[in-house]
Amino acid sequence: MARDLAIDLGTANTLVYMKGRGIVLNEPSVIALNRQTGEVLATGREAWQMIGRTPGYIVAVRPLRGGAITDFEITERMIRLLLQRVGVSRFTRPKVVICVPSAITEVERRAVTDAARRAGAADAQLIEQPMAAAIGADLPIDEPVGNMVIDVGGGTSETAVISLGGVVALEAVRVGSFDIDAAIQNYVRREHGIAIGERTAEEIKVAIGSADPIGDENEAEVRGRDLMSGLPKTVLLAPEEIRFAIDDVVSSIVASVVRCLAKAPPELAQDFLVRGMYLVGGGGLLRGLAQRIERETKVPVRMSSMPLEAVVLGAGHCIEHYEALKGMFMGARR
């Protein structure tokens, strides 16, 4: 008998929760393929290490970008491989709940559920990421009070107001931590004349990136390829430069939070001042982001205790209480 699964199919990472067991897989959403034969060479962490470092015939790709599926076929293969890795076969057909961005199109929805069914799932249901995040962040969403969750992922940032087990207001932007990395890459290229890769940009963000000034800031040495000479070169980057470079992306995330606050009914809006908003997702770990949102909205922002796992935890809870919570799935009749 197969154990049912919950999957957080994120732009950056994919997490799998197995019913009764907990999180059994947590890997980057990357797949490496042989460009000539189309054969899968690696997935997850192994494929992630290949990004930007492959010979011509290998391509390491993220099949999801901006919260959207950029390549349906590759996504389907990745889901199939993931399910195989956690023990799903044609003889063990589990029920699967998959977390997807709320702004997903009907075509993308069908592509994800079809991919899961073809990969061996007996039934595949989708749940909106902010809803799953609120459950996983342990917010009292069963009560008639305003709970606000901000999920900053790799490709999307979603803010939702949740009360009595349902979404009251929702705001999503197709901007996330990958856009922060891209902004750093562009800035370094433009201002310092050196080209850096996706992974180096991410390392800079983790080392000195911040959305608001914080104490104890250091400069970072960055190595890349000089655009003029083509030779390796080292430059020194200051935290203020990175703040300036990523400001457009951060402002766009903060603006979506403000729009969501404006959509909330007044009865619930007053709850936020007392209870605050909860930040989840890998992008939420950007230093100073909570302070920046707090400064611009005048509403306290708190970090979830398990920001990276909150979404899959919420979906995991849905798989544990499948019958009682099936009304929460996308397209379900309430």
Place this chain on the structure above:
Amino acid sequence: MTLAIVLIVVAVFVLALGLILFKRSRQPEDGVASFRRHIDALSPAARREVIDRVQNARDSGKGK
């Protein structure tokens, strides 16, 4: 003979009416019960097991 047929038709009609009324009276209760189940499944107590399971696994992973 005619009386028997009339009686059967009336009995079927009464039975059908009774069934419809019974179903109607049950529907609001089902809605309430299903909403209650939904809300109860989202309570912090119901979520505790899942959260603790992952938190413990994470903590034991850190300890290694």
